[in-house]
Structure formats: structure tokens, C-alpha cells
Amino acid sequence: MAKWYQNAVINGEVMPAQRRNDTSQRRWAELLEPLIPPDGNGRLFVDLGCNAGYYLREASQLGYTTLGVEKESAYHEHAKYWEAQEPRGVRVEFGDINDYDVPANYLTVIANVHYWLTPEQVDKLVAKLRRVSMHVLIVSRNKPDKRHLSDCSELTLCQTFDGWEYLDRCDTEKHFSVIYKNTDLVEFDTANLFNIQAFTRSTQFLSAWREYIDLVISRRRYNLNHTSYYKYTQWRGWRNQNAHLRRLRRIILLAERDGISKPLEVHPNGLIIDGNHRLIIAEKLGIKKVICKLSSI
Numbered sequence: 001m002a003k004w005y006q007n008a009v010i011n012g013e014v015m016p017a018q019r020r021n022d023t024s025q026r027r028w029a030e031l032l033e034p035l036i037p038p039d040g041n042g043r044l045f046v047d048l049g050c051n052a053g054y055y056l057r058e059a060s061q062l063g064y065t066t067l068g069v070e071k072e073s074a075y076h077e078h079a080k081y082w083e084a085q086e087p088r089g090v091r092v093e094f095g096d097i098n099d100y101d102v103p104a105n106y107l108t109v110i111a112n113v114h115y116w117l118t119p120e121q122v123d124k125l126v127a128k129l130r131r132v133s134m135h136v137l138i139v140s141r142n143k144p145d146k147r148h149l150s151d152c153s154e155l156t157l158c159q160t161f162d163g164w165e166y167l168d169r170c171d172t173e174k175h176f177s178v179i180y181k182n183t184d185l186v187e188f189d190t191a192n193l194f195n196i197q198a199f200t201r202s203t204q205f206l207s208a209w210r211e212y213i214d215l216v217i218s219r220r221r222y223n224l225n226h227t228s229y230y231k232y233t234q235w236r237g238w239r240n241q242n243a244h245l246r247r248l249r250r251i252i253l254l255a256e257r258d259g260i261s262k263p264l265e266v267h268p269n270g271l272i273i274d275g276n277h278r279l280i281i282a283e284k285l286g287i288k289k290v291i292c293k294l295s296s297i
Helices: 024-035 054-061 073-085 119-132 154-160 190-195 203-218 228-236 241-258 276-285
Strands: 044-048 065-070 091-094 105-111 133-141 165-171 175-181 185-189 264-266 272-274 289-294
Touching (some): 024 133, 024 165, 024 175, 044 054, 054 065, 065 073, 073 091, 105 289, 119 154, 133 154, 133 185, 203 241, 228 241
Parallel strands (some): 044 105, 065 091, 264 289
Antiparallel strands (some): 133 175, 185 289, 264 272
């Protein structure tokens, strides 16, 4: 097995490491953990360029649901091996962070990765995160390296995250970390948001949709055309019902794995403009918090 970039001790065995002094444990303790809310409460924590998943594993201990993305095959194999040997519910996807469809999440970590992207790639990535991430935590270097593709300074980060709210910073001799809050997104308590929606008075829609969610997550076999929700969509005169229900089935299964992957769009008073189905999925699956985009309409 190739040498590990992130330090790992698995079942008492120290993995062969590239680094000895500037350890993953030290970076987590000094640069990440002080900026991360300790009450994960099932919220999604995403690490882009996660390597072997050290930070994901630590975040899982704080109660977060965790998802990592890694494009280097050796490091992805390290992450899979570590999780197989010492399971913590960590999931690491093999892929390029420039192309990955990041789901709605409470916190995205980009640790010592952004300066290996071009400025155009950084801007595109941050624009993507503006649509789905409540917070972004960046770990960067105090001194640039001539091999870097982008500037690593905090001044450049402030310009890149223009319009985000600066929350806090940590420093070490070699690195610094900054956390930003997305001013476009808010977090609602699922139960409170659910209870004020008009659909709670619609027994036909609500009961039929809940029944369909139950069928999907139970993995029971069923005839799509015989479900109550199919009959409801038929009564409403919807077209392409089968394709519509198959798409909703995928949304349910993704929510079961990652939570609600697209922010709900709501009025400032909490009434939903787009996302009734997703809110009911969240309520049904016991997801305690949902991320929403406030509409100015």
C-alpha cells in the first residue's frame, strides 16, 4: 500500500506516512475543530479533497453525517480501507471536486486544496457552494509555493467569498483557517417548518405521499400503478406519472443516505415555494434540520 498522506493508526497499526511532524491530528485540533460547531446532530459535513478521510472520521464523532470526495485513487483506497477496518459511517466518493454535484450541507471543508485549482476553478467551485453550503471552512497556507495554481492568501479568499459572512479564523505558523457563512441560506427546524405548511390540511396528498415514502424506504416490492400516490397524481391530471414517481423515488433514496440534497425555497415567513415533497421526506425520515433558501418574492 502506498504511503499515507494523512496519518492513520488502524487496529493499533501505524500506517506508513509521508508526514511526521505536521500531522492530520494536529491540523484538526488547531485549524478545524475550533471552528466547527460540536453539535453535529446529523447535519451533513462535506470534505472536498478529503484524502483518507481523517477529518470526516473526526466529524462523525461530533455527530455529523459525513461525505468526502477524493480524486486520487491511492488516497480513495486508503479511505475505503480505513472505513472497512474501523467503521464510522464515513462515505468517500471517487471523483473530481470540480465536477462533483455537492448536496445541500451544513459545512463544507476545503483543506489545503483550493490553491491547487486555477482561479477560474476556485470561482466556479465557490459559486456552486453558494447554492448548497451553509458554511465553508478553508484551510490555507501563510506562504505561497511557486507550484500553486492560485493565490493562497486570506486577502484573495476574502475577495473570492465576497458576499459571505466572515465568522472566525485560526492560525498556526504554517497555515491558517477561515470559516464563512452563506448569507443566502438558512436552517429551519424540520418539525416547526412542517407544522405551518398548508399541505398538513390536505389529507389525500399527505397520506398518499407518506405511504409512497414508506414503500420506497422499506425496499418492499410494489406495483407503482397501484400506489395511492400514483392515483393521486392521476386525479390531479399529471403527465408522465411513472417518470415523475421514479424521479421522486431517487430523491427519497438520496435523502435517506445524505439528507435533503437541494435547499427548499421558502418565504421569510417559512411557507414553502418549492420543496413540499422534500420537507415531508425529511419529516418522515426523522431529519431534524433542513437547509432553505429564502425567497425575496
